[in-house]
Amino acid sequence: MGRTTFLGEFEELILTMVLILEDDAYGNTVVKAIKNHQNREVNLSSVHITMYRLEEKGFLKSYMAGATRKRGGRKKRYFKVTNAGLALLREMKNSRISLWKLTPQLNFNL
Amino acid sequence: MRRARPPQLFVCFFKWYCRSGLRETILGDLEEQFEDDLELYGRRKARRRFAWTVIRFFRPGIIKTYSTTQNNNTSGMIESDFKTTLRIIKKEKLYTGINVLGLTSGFSIALLILSYVYFEFSYEDYNLKARRMARITIDYLDGETLIDQDCESYHLLGPMMKEEFPEVVEYVRAYGMDDAVLRIEEESFRAARVYAVDQNFFELFNYPLIKGNSQTALTKSLEVVLTESAAMKYFGTLDVLGETPWVSVAGREMKVVGVVKDSPANTHLKFDLLMSYSTMQNTLDQRNSPWDSNDTYTYLLLNDAALMPQLEASVDRLSKRLIDNDTIE
Numbered sequence: 001m002g003r004t005t006f007l008g009e010f011e012e013l014i015l016t017m018v019l020i021l022e023d024d025a026y027g028n029t030v031v032k033a034i035k036n037h038q039n040r041e042v043n044l045s046s047v048h049i050t051m052y053r054l055e056e057k058g059f060l061k062s063y064m065a066g067a068t069r070k071r072g073g074r075k076k077r078y079f080k081v082t083n084a085g086l087a088l089l090r091e092m093k094n095s096r097i098s099l100w101k102l103t104p105q106l107n108f109n110l
Numbered sequence: 111m112r113r114a115r116p117p118q119l120f121v122c123f124f125k126w127y128c129r130s131g132l133r134e135t136i137l138g139d140l141e142e143q144f145e146d147d148l149e150l151y152g153r154r155k156a157r158r159r160f161a162w163t164v165i166r167f168f169r170p171g172i173i174k175t176y177s178t179t180q181n182n183n184t185s186g187m188i189e190s191d192f193k194t195t196l197r198i199i200k201k202e203k204l205y206t207g208i209n210v211l212g213l214t215s216g217f218s219i220a221l222l223i224l225s226y227v228y229f230e231f232s233y234e235d236y237n238l239k240a241r242r243m244a245r246i247t248i249d250y251l252d253g254e255t256l257i258d259q260d261c262e263s264y265h266l267l268g269p270m271m272k273e274e275f276p277e278v279v280e281y282v283r284a285y286g287m288d289d290a291v292l293r294i295e296e297e298s299f300r301a302a303r304v305y306a307v308d309q310n311f312f313e314l315f316n317y318p319l320i321k322g323n324s325q326t327a328l329t330k331s332l333e334v335v336l337t338e339s340a341a342m343k344y345f346g347t348l349d350v351l352g353e354t355p356w357v358s359v360a361g362r363e364m365k366v367v368g369v370v371k372d373s374p375a376n377t378h379l380k381f382d383l384l385m386s387y388s389t390m391q392n393t394l395d396q397r398n399s400p401w402d403s404n405d406t407y408t409y410l411l412l413n414d415a416a417l418m419p420q421l422e423a424s425v426d427r428l429s430k431r432l433i434d435n436d437t438i439e
Contacts, residue, residue: 075134
């Protein structure tokens with residue numbers, strides 16, 4: 001694995017969240033999703049920074065749309081997972097599962 | 111009720127530092143979060159969270175960079191020059207070595223020369239009277255040709271010139287001896303730089319006495335003044351007033367009447383031991399003629415440094431008269 005294809009824990013979390021949110025992934029919804037699914041408070045700025053970084057690495061792509069009155073008529077920057085991002089997430093999941101298979105199996109009958 | 115707004119100070123701050131491409135969407139997210147927080151936590155905490163998030167956004171990647179605000183072409187050129195330089199240094203190790211070596215040795219030698227010249231120019235600058243002082247030197251002539259020069263002159267010249275020349279305020283003489291041996295109890299010491307001087311030596315050359323009275327020191331025969339380091343070397347203490355070492359040049363015991371500060375490195379007249387001029391008077395008086403031998407440095411203090419040309423004229427007149435009278439050859 002090259003250097004850019006290696007993801008940190010937080011990067012992996014954000015990438016997964018964007019995947020879960022499908023067509024509604026932007027700063028605020030990602031923060032809320034992390035809070036709802038993981039019970040974890042993250043700062044909006046960390047989410048933004050990480051998403052820009054993932055976009056730079058080619059795992060996310062973004063487009064601007066969806067201005068609402070609530071946000072002062074300003075557009076949102078929506079993010080979508082790219083094919084490369086999806087492949088990477090899958091690979092990470094598989095490698096984790098294969099590692100789990102190598103751990104000693106727990107025996108509850110002892 | 112007025113609708114609560116996010117703190118405008120932080121909005122302005124954000125707009126100021128954020129890159130233009132990111133500004134709209136992030137500000138929208140910030141405001142949306144603020145609206146949610148208003149319902150969840152109330153006005154105060156919502157404003158506080160807004161401010162904190164703006165501060166957290168203040169980081170590289172969000173802040174506008176120099177190059178986006180101003181397209182500065184020279185920075186790229188300098189960067190490229192720097193890279194090329196590094197590559198050449200890597201590739202041409204021998205030439206780099208020669209260049210660096212040459213440059214460093216050049217710099218260090220230039221600095222050495224500079225400090226040496228600076229030191230040379232600083233001579234006598236500790237003495238405020240130095241610009242008004244002159245030393246009498248002698249030119250030996252054979253007919254019209256210059257044979258030799260000497261900076262030691264006749265011991266009678268000082269008093270004569272003070273009396274005759276209106277521009278001369280004061281004279282001081284220093285009769286140099288090669289060295290002297292001091293015997294203190296059973297021990298012997300060698301003093302390398304020994305002079306018999308007139309009493310006003312300390313005043314004209316600006317040497318403060320550490321011990322003893324500069325008004326009375328060296329007024330009588332057989333008195334000596336030691337420098338600080340000489341006193342420490344011979345006696346191991348500065349409390350040497352009244353000590354009576356035996357001194358070879360006088361052939362008898364002399365009385366220590368003072369301790370003077372060491373002469374600085376940037377003076378032409380350095381000494382370890384000074385004695386009263388009258389101590390040597392006997393030796394001088396025993397000569398057939400006072401014009402037999404020139405062996406004393408003579409210094410004159412003028413009213414004003416601008417009177418130097420006048421002094422030169424006076425000296426020329428005096429030497430002509432002395433020659434005409436066959437006093438000197």
